[in-house]
Amino acid sequence: MNLGKTRITTALSCAALAGSGLLVGCQNEGEARPATASSSEARPHGHVEGAEEAAEQQLRLVLAGAGAAGVLDLTTGEITSVKGSDGVTGLRTDGRFAYVSGSEGTRVIDTGSWTVDHGDHTHYYRAAVRDAGSVAGHDAARVHGDPAVTAVTSSQGSTRLFDRQELEGGAAPRGRALTGAGGGPVVPYAGHLLAAGAEAGEGAVEVLDRSGSPVASLEEPCAQARGEAVTRRGVVFGCADGALLVSEESGEFRAEKIPYGTAVDASERAADFRHRAGSTTLVAPAGEEAVWVLDVADRSWTRVETGPVTAANTAGEGAPLLTLGEDGALSAFDITTGKRTAHKELLAEGGAPAVIEVDTTRAYVNDAAARKVYEIDYNDRLRLARTFPLDFAPTHMVETGR
Template identity: 25%
Template sequence: MKRHQRTVAAAAALMGVALLATACASTGSEAAPEGTTAGSVDAQNGRVAVSYEGGIAVLDPDTLAVIDEFETEAFTRLNTFGDGRTIAVTTSAGFQVLDTGEPALTDLVFDATAPGHVVPHDGKTALYDDGTGTTTVLDTAAFADGYTTLPQGATYTAEAPHHGVSIVLSDGTLLTTVGDETSRSGAAALHAHDDHWHEEAVSDQCPGIHGEGTAAAEAVIFGCEDGALLYTDGKFVKFTAPDAYGRMGNAFVTDTSPIVVGDYKSDPDAEGYLLNAVTLIDTAAESYEVVDLPDEVQYTFRDVARGPGDLAYILATDGSIHVLDPESGELTAAYPVVAPWDGPAEWQDAHPAITVSGDIAYVTEPATNSVHAIDLMTGKTVASVELDHTPNELAVASS
């Protein structure tokens, strides 16, 4: 592969970053337990949830056999809660709790007028309600004793509702986006203090901020319409894209690599949802680059995952999983998995998706109503199932 690289040096720490001179109280949390691989998963943990029109199926992670199915709304989204068992299902009423261990689609619902992102990290899970701008912070282990009651958590409400996201770091810092109903501009770092939140740092240098990812050393990245925004060591750092419009909307990370792999779009007027380049952000070196991919390697926001060796795995429209080495920016292997496919007309439309647990990649193939399990160490398909419905989203109840 010929590598086309556009590198941009990191900007200095942003002007306007506000640091508190006084200390604020923070709440620490124990690290979440490490997840197991799909091949050694406990019967009550690590199961796979697959959404389809009007329902959700729970699959065995080894055989992909359907354990149970549940009726739900026509379109739902699936969000890993982070405890190895729970999935937060996005519905019109809020975040409904799916217990993949029983399994059961419970009556427990975290109310939200427009439920958005769910982000588990280091023992805390943050639920974001776009309709009110409210972040609810819960213990990731909140359901350890069962699903009898809805757990309560701390809340923070933004100055204005917007399509946002929040994450809680190990020292209790709440990172949350800033915006309103018409636009989004950046992010803030907050600490809980008595009955209010203290602002530790803020940046307004991330137009259209969307998505987040936490790399090694708790370096947090957000996507912007003109690059990316990094939070590290108590400050924000802006990366500027090489194109006037250079949107990153999703970050793909591991907690052992400083390098973030992001999607990338340089044409705001491009039709459809297929992308043909990625961003590589080294959060330790504070460097940013855009790597153009071969013509056949086109993908959507559902088609990138990180896996063994901190590598990135791209499920492309040619039907193969392409292995990307984030250190070099090179594609090192390709594993044929599904038939070639076309990009969706709308982002909600069913199209191939990938998620990874341990050494196993789970891939949907809507054209055949199938889900496949691929061993990423060998590229071999180790299990497949044909469902009675067309799979849309999928999530693994990982920890």
């Protein structure tokens, strides 16, 4: 494998967390409690004004379609209606905020559910769902964020940066245009911005500071960058010859190519990664008849012959590969053997496209035709655990709180 290293001095962690209002001292955690202590009282570790800290992840699904939208609380089963967008074309999330692309721009929804990872321990929060405003004339084709900033890249390749502190404070998002990043994806990472396909050169991955000024160009290129994902091992970019894994340690950025190991036609490249947040196992369509599985930890690709699929995902770490076939059936595959282990008729054939969202124990599938969302226990032969009826057709879905 080819390796490329770039040394950059940074003092990100505390500054970024302080800027997002999430920097706190560390001590033993208590049980779930409302973060509403008065200024005269000693605030508990993890205190966030206006939010409640919980003992486990507070997962929520954002659903949108045809001028309507809602946030489904997976803990309580309650649905909160929010202002929708006409002509919904996409829905993305940075983990807490949802970005609904419509005919006039992007509407931002604070889902009131998020996770703060301190490395040796984690905090989970829940708060009220609220409308955070809209961004006219800018869709959200790609969205990636960290505790300090969220980068929203449009389908035209322009990127706007949003200050997380302003978003969390309820201010209507304005953002600022990022210049010098080229037309590829932009990912906030380790106090910097990673920009694939930047203006510095064809296939270059640039390290930019938060103002957008170039700091360094990684030695290992990523030709025809398409698709990206953030994992615990670093940021993955899809390239013509495989994947590029960019990681950072002590201010040193390192780029490592994970090649396919065989010739892959352009139509069968991995270009749209899906995975469980935090997982190091990614999936992506491999043409019309198969699905790629990228194990970032093992630096390996596996091609699973699934037949035609409309959606795929996996929780990773020994979990099955989940796919939706063109006939609307949900299937589970053993990634190691490539064999199908379970099959369930779920959606009507020829219905609206659906997605599969996954967490550590459940998967969720949106059914626009039936106006429902299905919760699936993928460890129990795709058992239908819960069904959530809706009063609108959920053509788009993302999960937050992770």
